[in-house]
Amino acid sequence: MAAAITGGYRGRVVARPGSDRDGLYVGVNYHYLVGVRYEQADLALQLGTDGAGLLTLNPLGPSPLDVARIHAASGTGRAIDVGVGVVRDGLAVGFSVTDLANRITWTGVTRTTYSLGNLFTGTGLNLSRRLSLDAAIYASTANVERKRRPALAASLRINQ
Secondary structure: OEEEEEEEEEEEEEOOOOOOOOEEEEEEEEEEEEEOOEEEEEEEEOOEEOOOOOEEOOOOOOOOEEEEEEEEOEEEEEEEEEEEEEEEOOEEEEEEEEEEEEEEEEEOOEEEEEEEOOOOOOEEEEOOOOEEEEEEEEEEOOOOOOOOEEEEEEEEEEOO
């Protein structure tokens, strides 16, 4: 999320003397961007199976579930808009390009990674001081075919 302070220029080149509208119009905006908040979440899920197709855990492999949160609270940048238009005998045609060289350089970027080390136990993720998300993946035969299949249990926990 960012806020912009914008300055610009508008101009007209007269095509025919005596015409109030005919001509070439140009416009340019320069935006100074002030970054207020940056948030990005990445999720990586890898489920290993054995020869029977059941979920299994490879203790030498990577974590089956990783959630990464990348965030920053401030940054600065810029963006440029350019436009041109032609008016001739009541016909107007225009073209514009916005957000040229759009960039924000964020400061104090932090990456936090949450990992689930074992599929057969659950994990809890504190979303705030009062709210948590608990989840577990396990095998279950609670289906019509009575076949062993993976199941997911999730709950929201409200802390007092």
